Amino acid sequence: xxxxxxxxxxxxxxxxxxxxxxxxxxxxxxxxxxxxxxxxxxxxxxxxxxxxxxxxxxxxxxxxxxxxxxxxxxxxxxxxxxxxxxxxxxxxxxxxxxxxxxxxxxxxxxxxxxxxxxxxxxxxxxxxxxxxxxxxxxxxxxxxxxxxxxxxxxxxxxxxxxxxxxxxxxxxxxxxxxxxxxxxxxxxxxxxxxxxxxxxxxx
Amino acid sequence: xxxxxxxxxxxxxxxxxxxxxxxxxxxxxxxxxxxxxxxxxxxxxxxxxxxxxxxxxxxxxxxxxxxxxxxxxxxxxxxxxxxxxxxxxxxxxxxxxxxxxxxxxxxxxxxxxxxxxxxxxxxxxxxxxxxxxxxxxxxxxxxxxxxxxxxxxxxxxxxxxxxxxxxxxxxxxxxxxxxxxxxxxxxxxxxxxxxxxxxxxxx
Numbered sequence: 001x002x003x004x005x006x007x008x009x010x011x012x013x014x015x016x017x018x019x020x021x022x023x024x025x026x027x028x029x030x031x032x033x034x035x036x037x038x039x040x041x042x043x044x045x046x047x048x049x050x051x052x053x054x055x056x057x058x059x060x061x062x063x064x065x066x067x068x069x070x071x072x073x074x075x076x077x078x079x080x081x082x083x084x085x086x087x088x089x090x091x092x093x094x095x096x097x098x099x100x101x102x103x104x105x106x107x108x109x110x111x112x113x114x115x116x117x118x119x120x121x122x123x124x125x126x127x128x129x130x131x132x133x134x135x136x137x138x139x140x141x142x143x144x145x146x147x148x149x150x151x152x153x154x155x156x157x158x159x160x161x162x163x164x165x166x167x168x169x170x171x172x173x174x175x176x177x178x179x180x181x182x183x184x185x186x187x188x189x190x191x192x193x194x195x196x197x198x199x200x201x202x203x
Numbered sequence: 204x205x206x207x208x209x210x211x212x213x214x215x216x217x218x219x220x221x222x223x224x225x226x227x228x229x230x231x232x233x234x235x236x237x238x239x240x241x242x243x244x245x246x247x248x249x250x251x252x253x254x255x256x257x258x259x260x261x262x263x264x265x266x267x268x269x270x271x272x273x274x275x276x277x278x279x280x281x282x283x284x285x286x287x288x289x290x291x292x293x294x295x296x297x298x299x300x301x302x303x304x305x306x307x308x309x310x311x312x313x314x315x316x317x318x319x320x321x322x323x324x325x326x327x328x329x330x331x332x333x334x335x336x337x338x339x340x341x342x343x344x345x346x347x348x349x350x351x352x353x354x355x356x357x358x359x360x361x362x363x364x365x366x367x368x369x370x371x372x373x374x375x376x377x378x379x380x381x382x383x384x385x386x387x388x389x390x391x392x393x394x395x396x397x398x399x400x401x402x403x404x405x406x
Contacts, residue, residue, distance in 0.1 A: 156395050163366015192359050200403030 008046050011036060012056050020099045024054060051113045058102065058116060062123050065093055069130060079138035083194040087161075091187055094165075098177055128154050135201075144201035157197060164189045211249045214239060215259050223302045227257060254316045261305065261319060265326050268296055272333060282341035286397040290364075294390055297368075301380055331357050338404075347404035360400060367392045 014036040018027045029050055033043045047053040068089055076082040102120075131154035138144045147153050164186060178186070217239040221230045232253055236246045250256040271292055279285040305323075334357035341347045350356050367389060381389070 152395070156392055156399075159367055159370055159392060160363040160396060163370055164362055166366065166369070189359055189362055192355070193363060196359075196400055196403035198403070199405075200399035200401070202402075 004046075007038075007042075008056070009060075011038065011043060011046055011053070012060050015053055015057050016060070019057060020097055023099050024101075029053070051115070055113070055116050055119060058100075058119065061093070061097060061100075061102070062126075065089070066126065066130070073130075073134065076134075076137070078141075079134060079143050080195065080198050082134055083198065084191060087187060087190045087194060090190075091183075095183075128158060131158060138198075138201075144198065145203045147201070153201075160193055160197070161190055164193065207249075210241075210245075211259070212263075214241065214246060214249055214256070215263050218256055218260050219263070222260060223300060226302050227304075232256070254318070258316070258319050258322060261303075261322065264296070264300060264303075264305070265329075268292070269329065269333070276333075276337065279337075279340070281344075282337060282346050283398065283401050285337055286401065287394060290390060290393045290397060293393075294386075298386075331361060334361060341401075341404075347401065348406045350404070356404075363396055363400070364393055367396065 011032070015027070015032050018032055018035060029043060029047075030040070032053070033040050036043075047056060069086065072085050072089065073082060076085075128151065132150050135144065135147065135150050135153055139146055139150075214235070218230070218235050221235055221238060232246060232250075233243070235256070236243050239246075250259060272289065275288050275292065276285060279288075331354065335353050338347070338350065338353050338356055342349055342353075
């Protein structure tokens with residue numbers, strides 16, 4: 001990795017630490033510069049404004065997320081294990097990054113930039129494609145019946161899953177983190193739905 | 204029906220007409236009295252304030268809704284038909300009463316009274332019980348496998364369905380009615396999920 005890239009990555013890591021602790025809105029560029037002992041001109045050389053830094057952070061998180069997902073898919077033995085592992089992985093990322101409010105459709109105001117919105121849409125699309133792949137592999141392995149429209153199927157599965165997530169987040173206080181109880185119910189529902197869903201796709 | 208009850212029902216019907224046309228917040232007690240040519244003292248005799256009138260309206264709508272659902276269940280031949288009929292009925296009520304914002308978890312401010320909230324919670328509970336009954340009947344008829352926890356199952360099915368609804372409502376503008384396209388996608392998803400779900404519960 002080139003020296004500039006390394007420094008860029010270090011800044012992103014520092015920003016993530018602040019963001020997940022204090023939230024995006026309450027963190028200033030100054031604080032990030034101080035944490036990392038970099039000069040402000042140096043910080044602004046890599047990220048000309050907070051919006052671009054937020055984008056860098058979000059890109060990093062999704063890169064990590066999909067890295068974990070694809071690594072898991074490589075070792076996949078069957079569709080049920082794969083989907084249940086995704087529930088686990090998603091849960092882990094949710095716990096780590098909930099302060100960024102990436103998942104509840106009601107993001108911090110600072111997450112509303114056009115660039116970031118279009119990036120999040122791309123990630124949603126990538127997630128659909130990832131799930132299409134899972135269903136395609138399961139069809140090839142004759143684990144589930146051939147499907148008319150795999151893209152629609154992946155979207156349906158993901159809509160249900162994110163419906164279960166956002167209903168649970170709404171039940172908790174909107175400002176606060178949903179409690180342990182809500183998180184447990186959410187995960188249980190996501191697991192139950194995945195099992196019924198896969199069984200419903202069999203021959 | 205006693206004369207007082209009849210008059211009460213007439214006022215509720217008049218209020219429903221105004222509410223579904225102009226929304227709850229934009230309707231005054233005066234306008235309802237004028238529409239029906241009843242005196243204000245007479246109106247306030249039946250409904251001492253707008254909150255109690257709103258509660259009357261909501262009770263009436265849910266009574267109608269569950270009447271239709273239970274009548275349909277009586278004629279039910281199998282679980283798939285029953286669940287798909289419910290999607291249709293729900294869609295019809297949604298189209299008729301969307302201006303009341305009863306379904307998107309973000310109701311008109313006038314819907315926030317304690318009494319009304321507790322009524323809506325009771326209706327949610329009633330809906331879970333109704334669906335428990337559907338799944339119980341399907342188990343008795345050996346259409347689906349015996350289930351560990353029917354109440355949890357009914358809740359899971361309803362969470363997915365309402366997740367699909369609220370995601371769709373959120374995609375449209377929050378203030379405006381979701382477009383024909385969103386409604387069509389919502390209904391299709393609810394139908395597809397119901398089919399996969401039932402199949403996933405078979406032996």
